[in-house]
Amino acid sequence: MSPILEVKNLKKSFKGFALKDVSFTLEKGYIMGFIGPNGAGKSTTIKLIMNLLKRDDGEIKIFGLDNIKHEKEVKDRIGFVFDENYFYEELTLMEMKRVIAPFYKNWNDSLFNKYIKEFSLPPKSKIKELSKGMKMKFSIAVALSHDAELLIMDEPTSGLDPIVRSELLEILTFLIQDENKSVFFSTHITADLDRIADYITFINNGDIVFSCPKDDIFKKHGLVKGPKEMLNDDVRKYFIGIRENRFGFEGLTENRQQVKRMLRDKAIIDKPSLDDIMLYYARGSQNV
Amino acid sequence: MFNLILKDILVQKRTLLFGVIFMLIMILSFQQYESPMFIASVTAFSYIMVQSSCAYDDKNKSDILLNSLPLNRSTIVTAKYISIFIFTAITIVYYILLTAIVKILELPLNVYPVSLEGIIGILFALVLISGIYFPIFFKVGYIKSKIANFVLFFVVFTGGGILVPELIEDKNQAFIQGILQFLRKQSKLQVIVEIFLVMILLLVISYALSLKFYRKREF
Numbered sequence: 001m002s003p004i005l006e007v008k009n010l011k012k013s014f015k016g017f018a019l020k021d022v023s024f025t026l027e028k029g030y031i032m033g034f035i036g037p038n039g040a041g042k043s044t045t046i047k048l049i050m051n052l053l054k055r056d057d058g059e060i061k062i063f064g065l066d067n068i069k070h071e072k073e074v075k076d077r078i079g080f081v082f083d084e085n086y087f088y089e090e091l092t093l094m095e096m097k098r099v100i101a102p103f104y105k106n107w108n109d110s111l112f113n114k115y116i117k118e119f120s121l122p123p124k125s126k127i128k129e130l131s132k133g134m135k136m137k138f139s140i141a142v143a144l145s146h147d148a149e150l151l152i153m154d155e156p157t158s159g160l161d162p163i164v165r166s167e168l169l170e171i172l173t174f175l176i177q178d179e180n181k182s183v184f185f186s187t188h189i190t191a192d193l194d195r196i197a198d199y200i201t202f203i204n205n206g207d208i209v210f211s212c213p214k215d216d217i218f219k220k221h222g223l224v225k226g227p228k229e230m231l232n233d234d235v236r237k238y239f240i241g242i243r244e245n246r247f248g249f250e251g252l253t254e255n256r257q258q259v260k261r262m263l264r265d266k267a268i269i270d271k272p273s274l275d276d277i278m279l280y281y282a283r284g285s286q287n288v
Numbered sequence: 289m290f291n292l293i294l295k296d297i298l299v300q301k302r303t304l305l306f307g308v309i310f311m312l313i314m315i316l317s318f319q320q321y322e323s324p325m326f327i328a329s330v331t332a333f334s335y336i337m338v339q340s341s342c343a344y345d346d347k348n349k350s351d352i353l354l355n356s357l358p359l360n361r362s363t364i365v366t367a368k369y370i371s372i373f374i375f376t377a378i379t380i381v382y383y384i385l386l387t388a389i390v391k392i393l394e395l396p397l398n399v400y401p402v403s404l405e406g407i408i409g410i411l412f413a414l415v416l417i418s419g420i421y422f423p424i425f426f427k428v429g430y431i432k433s434k435i436a437n438f439v440l441f442f443v444v445f446t447g448g449g450i451l452v453p454e455l456i457e458d459k460n461q462a463f464i465q466g467i468l469q470f471l472r473k474q475s476k477l478q479v480i481v482e483i484f485l486v487m488i489l490l491l492v493i494s495y496a497l498s499l500k501f502y503r504k505r506e507f
Contacts (some may be wrong), residue, residue: 018441022420047507051355052352052355052356052506052507053506053507054506071360072358072359072360073358075356075359076358076359078356080356082352082356084349086349086350086352086353086356087348088295088298088348089296089347089348090298090301090302090344090348091298092298094297098291098294099291099292099294099295100291100357101291101355103291103358103359104357105358176291193494208430216308221427260415
């Protein structure tokens with residue numbers, strides 16, 4: 001069984017920024033969170049997957065098919081949600097649906113109407129009259145109404161209030177109960193992923209830092225707090241980043257067990273949040 | 289594909305309303321001339337619709353939406369070319385309705401009927417300007433293509449204004465005489481067929497360029 005999304009050695013350079021050798025794999029039935037600071041290459045990667053940008057090198061396979069050679073077939077099975085509204089603002093929801101629906105082989109009108117009702121969207125309103133949260137919900141309704149097997153979402157939660165965000169996450173959790181569906185979800189609001197993601201792929205400055213099950217990340221990484229005296233060179237090399245002040249230090253390690261053995265009970269090792277992880281990797285050995 | 293053309297019409301509801309006023313103004317301003325009323329008003333408003341559909345696409349960053357849907361880029365390009373003819377048809381219907389109303393109400397206005405020559409002239413003019421405009425639009429997008437569009441308009445109107453009288457005066461010139469001779473020898477049908485062949489050639493070249501440019505675009 002081929003994975004639902006497979007990116008291999010993907011490369012793309014622009015003036016002043018390059019995506020270097022990006023690889024990761026998403027298996028069927030899982031939610032993958034795609035995290036990284038602003039400008040790390042998240043949207044670029046997603047645009048390359050959607051063939052909105054042309055890759056310089058590498059391979060992208062969706063449902064085991066090349067994303068350019070089988071572009072139409074692949075896109076028929078993808079639901080996409082973008083960070084901004086890309087619908088025609090002058091059209092009403094129903095008019096927009098009328099334009100989009102015929103492109104999909106498996107468009108399901110009654111399912112779409114069900115979502116419109118469920119999300120309490122006004123079908124006769126123009127898209128420009130909707131709030132940001134409603135536009136996002138409309139986008140999701142469209143993405144879910146053609147039996148897509150893979151949902152690609154670029155920062156769907158950015159700019160949404162906590163209530164709408166929470167609703168969105170509930171929808172995704174519900175959706176993924178169908179084991180044939182997968183979600184690829186980019187965000188810099190990592191709290192969302194703590195709740196729903198199975199895998200985390202972390203990109204920083206065009207490089208993949210890691211791509212693995214969420215639980216593994218928390219097993220391996222530790223947020224260590226302790227007195228400054230303990231920081232000798234032997235210990236330091238196990239840290240991804242360290243923040244020091246007059247009273248002590250706090251640092252992120254990728255080798256929790258080893259650091260625990262070295263420092264014993266002189267230091268406290270906490271579970272880091274994804275924010276901590278992102279911050280320490282992004283800033284590295286500089287002062288965090 | 290036809291839902292893309294439907295989209296181009298739906299987003300232009302306001303332009304369509306504006307069209308009634310625009311066509312009335314055209315009819316009023318072409319009172320003293322005979323034939324240009326029909327050709328000028330229909331050509332102008334059809335091209336306004338072509339332009340405005342491109343502007344709405346750009347305003348809504350539709351390239352991202354459309355290219356994320358399961359369709360080929362050629363569908364997007366083809367739809368734009370077909371829309372030229374749909375817009376022309378809509379505008380001709382406008383013209384027929386408005387002139388009919390003028391006649392029925394017996395308003396003190398001169399109106400001139402739709403003619404086959406007129407329709408051919410309109411189609412030729414629209415294919416020519418859109419044929420030059422679309423490859424630029426598909427290569428650089430709407431905002432940058434506006435400059436090219438301005439130049440195009442400038443050249444067509446002032447160029448036309450300077451060249452046409454010159455040509456008419458220099459009737460003795462061998463070149464013009466040659467063309468006139470060539471046309472005079474043929475039947476009306478032959479001339480029409482030739483015009484259509486030139487139009488098709490223009491469309492094919494323009495379409496091939498647009499498609500080549502659009503396939504390479506990144507969004």
